[in-house]
Amino acid sequence: MQKILIVGAGFSGAVMARELAASNRYTILVAEERDHVAGNCHTRRDPETGIMEHVYGPHIFNTSNKVVWDYINRFGEFSPYINRVKAETNSGTYSFPINLHTINQLFHKNFNPREARKFVEELGEKKMGVPANFEEQALTLLGREIYENFLKSYTEKQWGCDPRQLPASVLKRLPVRFNYNDNYYNSQYQGIPTEGYTHIIQNLLNHPNITVKLNSKFTKGHEADFDYVFYTGPIDAYYGFAHGRLGYRTVYFERHVFDGEDYQGNAVINYCHDKVPYTRIHEHKHFMPHEKHPKSLYFKEFSKETQENDIPFYPKSLPHDRDLYGIYRSLALKEEKTSFLGRLATYRYLDMHHVIDEALQLAHKFINRKGDLRTFQKLSDSL
Numbered sequence: 450m451q452k453i454l455i456v457g458a459g460f461s462g463a464v465m466a467r468e469l470a471a472s473n474r475y476t477i478l479v480a481e482e483r484d485h486v487a488g489n490c491h492t493r494r495d496p497e498t499g500i501m502e503h504v505y506g507p508h509i510f511n512t513s514n515k516v517v518w519d520y521i522n523r524f525g526e527f528s529p530y531i532n533r534v535k536a537e538t539n540s541g542t543y544s545f546p547i548n549l550h551t552i553n554q555l556f557h558k559n560f561n562p563r564e565a566r567k568f569v570e571e572l573g574e575k576k577m578g579v580p581a582n583f584e585e586q587a588l589t590l591l592g593r594e595i596y597e598n599f600l601k602s603y604t605e606k607q608w609g610c611d612p613r614q615l616p617a618s619v620l621k622r623l624p625v626r627f628n629y630n631d632n633y634y635n636s637q638y639q640g641i642p643t644e645g646y647t648h649i650i651q652n653l654l655n656h657p658n659i660t661v662k663l664n665s666k667f668t669k670g671h672e673a674d675f676d677y678v679f680y681t682g683p684i685d686a687y688y689g690f691a692h693g694r695l696g697y698r699t700v701y702f703e704r705h706v707f708d709g710e711d712y713q714g715n716a717v718i719n720y721c722h723d724k725v726p727y728t729r730i731h732e733h734k735h736f737m738p739h740e741k742h743p744k745s746l747y748f749k750e751f752s753k754e755t756q757e758n759d760i761p762f763y764p765k766s767l768p769h770d771r772d773l774y775g776i777y778r779s780l781a782l783k784e785e786k787t788s789f790l791g792r793l794a795t796y797r798y799l800d801m802h803h804v805i806d807e808a809l810q811l812a813h814k815f816i817n818r819k820g821d822l823r824t825f826q827k828l829s830d831s832l
């Protein structure tokens with residue numbers, strides 16, 4: 450049996466551990482620096498209200514990948530859930546993402562899909578030429594009324610800067626639907642684990658060939674006792690930030706208990722105006738509408754720059770970040786017995802279904818590999 454070290458017990462590390470363990474060819478140590486498994490998907494029963502709390506922010510499982518959906522359902526039951534977000538703006542509360550209902554409400558119209566598309570196209574400001582920044586891109590695509598109601602203040606809060614300082618590429622596509630579909634996701638399968646995400650990760654890791662060590666921070670050198678390492682932590686931290694820190698936005702939460710059954714009537718409401726400093730409020734009992742609790746638990750979410758001791762959440766991926774990642778990536782490619790996978794090690798925003806898919810693919814490449822371990826694939830971003 451070869452000895453494998455997996456750094457990190459999020460979905461990336463747990464799926465990789467499970468697949469290698471199931472092949473019965475490896476013994477696996479999973480080292481996790483936090484005092485719990487499941488990484489940012491960690492859930493727990495809030496001791497005060499009994500509500501299932503998504504500790505690092507709300508997580509809705511969604512995918513159109515049947516292999517991933519069938520796989521994850523082996524490790525825990527999912528309850529049906531469709532994410533329908535609302536947006537509070539200076540002119541009222543609307544269905545979000547912007548859809549036909551939103552457009553008709555905002556402009557007091559009764560458009561059909563074709564009329565709405567034509568109307569929004571005509572709202573776009575055409576006089577500016579090639580958009581030079583986020584604001585110009587939004588005005589070109591959507592016009593001032595939609596931009597100022599839904600995007601301007603929200604973007605300022607989320608990014609902590611004037612939208613004119615952000616590249617146009619941040620708003621890649623037209624964020625509008627011309628039908629009444631208010632499902633936040635377009636995925637075929639969607640749900641919330643009935644017993645929470647941590648229960649699923651515990652089941653993934655529950656195998657005689659896997660040992661999990663919590664409160665155990667990996668630093669370079671620990672790999673000496675192992676035949677191979679899969680690292681799912683931040684790639685810049687792996688190299689001691691030798692070339693600088695990759696840019697991330699992070700979020701923090703203000704916890705509230707509401708002494709009543711329902712605080713806001715929905716799981717997630719975005720605050721798109723500047724009257725409040727938070728970007729959204731999530732009320733976690735709405736993720737489990739089949740459960741009954743006399744009180745409610747909700748969180749105000751604030752966005753900020755990532756400091757040294759914060760958990761990195763959203764890669765900023767600005768041009769200088771891409772250059773810096775390129776430097777770390779070329780170092781990673783030279784590693785002899787370490788592969789990098791997951792959202793932090795490959796500096797990408799990835800949903801849960803993406804990291805599960807990539808971990809499954811990389812695990813099977815590893816198990817079925819031919820040739821020298823030194824030539825084995827180093828980064829899951831090149832899958």
Ligand SMILES: Cc1cc2nc3c(=O)[nH]c(=O)nc-3n(C[C@H](O)[C@H](O)[C@H](O)COP(=O)(O)OP(=O)(O)OC[C@H]3O[C@@H](n4cnc5c(N)ncnc54)[C@H](O)[C@@H]3O)c2cc1C
Binds near residue numbers: 456511790
């Ligand atoms: C606020 C927020 C909301 C999200 N909502 C959704 C959603 O609704 N749906 C969805 O599909 N996805 C969502 N995501 C994305 C989801 O969280 C990620 O896809 C998933 O967590 C990635 O898993 P991972 O294992 O790659 O990373 P992580 O979950 O971050 O796991 C990495 C683990 O490595 C550990 N670690 C790091 N460095 C070390 C070290 N040196 N030594 C030991 N351990 C280490 C960390 O403690 C962590 O446990 C959301 C993300 C955020 C931030």
